[in-house]
Structures are given as C-alpha cells and as structure tokens.
Amino acid sequence: MESSVKTRLVEVVVPVHNEQRALRASVLRLHTYLTSTFPYGFQITIADNASTDDTWRLAGELAAELANVRAVHLDAKGRGRALRQVWSVSDADVVSYMDVDLSTDLDAFLPLVAPLLSGHSDLAIGTRLSRASRVVRGPKREFISRSYNLLLRSVMGARFSDAQCGFKAARTEIAQALLPAVEDEQWFFDTELLLLAERHGLRIHEVPVDWVDDPDSRVDILRTALDDLRGLTRVARRTLSGAANLPMPARVREARLPRGMAHQLPRFAIVGVVSTVAYLLLFSLLGLMMPVLAANAVALLVTAVANTAANRRFTFGVSGPAGALRHQVEGLIAFLVGLALTTGGLALLPDDVSHEVRLVAVVIANACATLVRFLLLRVWIFHPSRRTSRRPS
Structure with a gap:
C-alpha cells in the first residue's frame, strides 16, 4: 500500500519574482515538511518569472541541492504565465501552487490534494473566508477581499468562497483541459480558471486554512483591483456569447443563465x-x-x-x-x-x-x-x- 501511495505524484509550483529574500528559507521549509509528513510523491518547481535580482541563481542552487526540487525560468512576468507553463507540461497526477511567503499553514496541503487524488473533486482551493479559518490581516485587505468575492458570487454566480488565496490545486488532466481557454497571465488567472471550471460543472473542493498576512507583500492593490474588474467584464462577455466551451467528461453539464x-x-x-x-x-x-x-x-x-x-x-x-x-x-x-x-x-x-x-x-x-x-x-x-x-x- 505504501509503495502505491508513493507512485502518485503531486507537483507544487512556487511562482517567484524578485524573491531573493524569502526564497531559500521558504523552499527549505516546504521541502522539509513534505519529506517528513506528506504520504505521496512530490515535485517542487520554482517558477522564476523574469526576476532581476539573485532569485534565479538561488533557485538553481536549491534545485542542485535538494531532491525533488527543480527550477524553471520565464523571460516575462506573471503568476498566471508561470503556472500555465509548468502545469501545461506536467506529468504529475495533481498540480498545485502556493505563494513563496507560505502565508498558508502547510498542514492544510494534504486535505487540499487528497480529494483530487481520490477522484472525488476536480479542483481544490484554500479559503480564508470560512468560519473555520484563522486569518491574521489588516482591515483594508479584509474589506477588499470580501468585497471582491461578494462581487464574484453576486454577478458571476460563483459558488466558491475565496478566489484569491494563493493555495490551490487541480487534477492535471482537468487543469490542462481548462488552460487553453484561460486568457489572463497575471493575478486574475486563478479567478478565471475557477469560473471556467464552474461553468463546466466541475467540482471545486474548499479547505479552511490558517493564514497570516505577509507584511512585506508588494502587490499593487490599485492595479490588481482594476485588472480584476476588467477580467470579470471580459469573462462575463465571453459567458454571455457562449465562448470558451471546452470538451469535458460526459457527467459535466454546462451552467446556463436564468431566462431573460x-x-x-x-x-x-x-x-x-x-x-x-x-x-x-x-x-x-x-x-x-x-x-x-x-x-x-x-x-x-x-x-x-x-x-x-x-x-x-x-x-x-x-x-x-x-x-x-x-x-x-x-x-x-x-x-x-x-x-x-x-x-x-x-x-x-x-x-x-x-x-x-x-x-x-x-x-x-x-x-x-x-x-x-x-x-x-x-x-x-x-x-x-x-x-x-x-x-x-
């Protein structure tokens, strides 16, 4: 039984851009945790998207030093771009990603991927908005996050609770089927992928997480919010036009808008x-x-x-x-x-x-x-x- 478990492979992508400060400590922590507690085979992929500091050099050193760690370099920025490149060629059973700051408690990782490996669900997300979650962050980020997810649920009819948590996974065959229809290459990539999955009736599993805000986060809130609103408008337009219909399993039924x-x-x-x-x-x-x-x-x-x-x-x-x-x-x-x-x-x-x-x-x-x-x-x-x-x- 143990050997059959170990033959299942989970790829964990860590997208990075100019993260020389946090990269080594975070990857060492992640590698130690997975080696000592994770019951499945794993591959950690550091996806460096156009860093201009020592991130790429450090990624190469970690790949040479640690088993089951590799590094991939992209010439252009974008978290979505990095995930697309790695996930689209992965031969793992499940692909996943987490932010390099490891804001999400790693104890939630096995509950995240287990339903995917068993075939119960198609995608899985960590949620900071569940009553069972424990979250430490400022009121501004809390307000923006809850407002954005309310927007998704109200306008797009989304049933998932947290589109922005950097802690997600998908069955590889499902991710690779959805990727051609996902246009965004930046922060909206997650939301677009999840909306597309729900449109095709795929199961999305949610895991309450413990999450601590990174005080050194360099996310441009204004630009990200505007990009997300533009992305929502584009996805709504494509949904209404019937675009992005993809071949899916027979059990999947396409979501339809109410009459009128x-x-x-x-x-x-x-x-x-x-x-x-x-x-x-x-x-x-x-x-x-x-x-x-x-x-x-x-x-x-x-x-x-x-x-x-x-x-x-x-x-x-x-x-x-x-x-x-x-x-x-x-x-x-x-x-x-x-x-x-x-x-x-x-x-x-x-x-x-x-x-x-x-x-x-x-x-x-x-x-x-x-x-x-x-x-x-x-x-x-x-x-x-x-x-x-x-x-x-």
Whole structure:
C-alpha cells in the first residue's frame, strides 16, 4: 500500500519574482515538511518569472541541492504565465501552487490534494473566508477581499468562497483541459480558471486554512483591483456569447443563465459602467467641496436615480409614466444598500490613506451595491408580475 501511495505524484509550483529574500528559507521549509509528513510523491518547481535580482541563481542552487526540487525560468512576468507553463507540461497526477511567503499553514496541503487524488473533486482551493479559518490581516485587505468575492458570487454566480488565496490545486488532466481557454497571465488567472471550471460543472473542493498576512507583500492593490474588474467584464462577455466551451467528461453539464438574463445583463452592465464613471467624477468633484462621506452620499443618490430610470427603460423594457414613482422609491432601497457598503468601506480606511486606495475601496463597494441593485430590479422592482407598462419588443 505504501509503495502505491508513493507512485502518485503531486507537483507544487512556487511562482517567484524578485524573491531573493524569502526564497531559500521558504523552499527549505516546504521541502522539509513534505519529506517528513506528506504520504505521496512530490515535485517542487520554482517558477522564476523574469526576476532581476539573485532569485534565479538561488533557485538553481536549491534545485542542485535538494531532491525533488527543480527550477524553471520565464523571460516575462506573471503568476498566471508561470503556472500555465509548468502545469501545461506536467506529468504529475495533481498540480498545485502556493505563494513563496507560505502565508498558508502547510498542514492544510494534504486535505487540499487528497480529494483530487481520490477522484472525488476536480479542483481544490484554500479559503480564508470560512468560519473555520484563522486569518491574521489588516482591515483594508479584509474589506477588499470580501468585497471582491461578494462581487464574484453576486454577478458571476460563483459558488466558491475565496478566489484569491494563493493555495490551490487541480487534477492535471482537468487543469490542462481548462488552460487553453484561460486568457489572463497575471493575478486574475486563478479567478478565471475557477469560473471556467464552474461553468463546466466541475467540482471545486474548499479547505479552511490558517493564514497570516505577509507584511512585506508588494502587490499593487490599485492595479490588481482594476485588472480584476476588467477580467470579470471580459469573462462575463465571453459567458454571455457562449465562448470558451471546452470538451469535458460526459457527467459535466454546462451552467446556463436564468431566462431573460442573457439580454438583461449586458444592457445592465452598460448602464452600470456609465453610472460608475458618473459617480466617480461626481464623487471626486464634490470631495473638493464637502466632507468625503457627504460627497459619497450625494454622488450615490444622484447616480442611483439616473441608474434606476435608465434600467427601467433600457434593461427591463418598461416605458410610460405609470409606476415610475414607485420604481424610484423602491430603487432607493438599493441606494441605501450602496450607501451602507460604500460608507462602511470608507470608514474602515485609515485617515492618511491615499486618494487612489480610497477610490479602489469605493469602486469595489459600489460594484457590490450595483449587483444588489440588479437582483432587486430583476426579482422585485421590475418583475413581470409587477409591471404596469411594457415597451413593445
């Protein structure tokens, strides 16, 4: 039995870029842990993506020094790019990755890969948002993480709880089937892979993890947040168009949107983009003349009224004056939700935070409020059973 277990191979990829400070200690710790406790065969692959410091040299030294450790060099940056290159040619049974800072407790690794090796699940992720998880990180990162995952669940219908935790695994055959349809090469790679997997009905196993934030993290929060929002827009567009359908096992059934949503979502998205731009411009202008919280409330109220009116006619096909006042009054409920989300997000930020970070916070909170608005508009305010006037097709 022991020999058959050892013949199963798990490849652990550690993507790195300019990580000379942490690389050696982290790989030694990981190698020692897997050698002493992991019951399956393993391969650690250090994927250096375009480092300009001594990372590549150190990776080569570790590969020469330690059994089951190898190093791969890429000429371009990108965590997604590194994972794609290694996973696409892997001959392991399961491919996985973890961040070089090892923020996630390694005791969660065996529970992560075991359901994949048994064939019970297709992909597995560590989640920091489970009640059983123990997480140490600042309020800003906590707010951004929860808002982003709420956005995924509300708009994209995602059922997984944590898209951003750097602790994931997949059956190799499944990963290699999905990779051709994953476009992103950076931080959004994880989210796109998981959304694609759910679209094709694949099983995603979640493991609560103990996680400690790395105080030396150099992730550009503003740029990453904007890239993620662009990625979500692209994936939503491809989903609506029916693109990226891949050959999958017979048991897999493709997820479908509820009736009517296929034409409502893109129209709602257009109205939402225009409203968000108007909100940001108004918020920035009013912020020069009044307190931040007051500027946020006024900007949100003005754009909420305009948003309800535009969606009433353009998205849900309701015209004429009948019911217009009622629609606006009910739309104010979504306004109050948005006000609570954005005000709460601003209140969590330190007083000395930069204007760019403040804008990221309100964009994420406003996006969450927008999703709540769509659900309220669809299932309550403009539900067909409550419409009093309908524009002809």
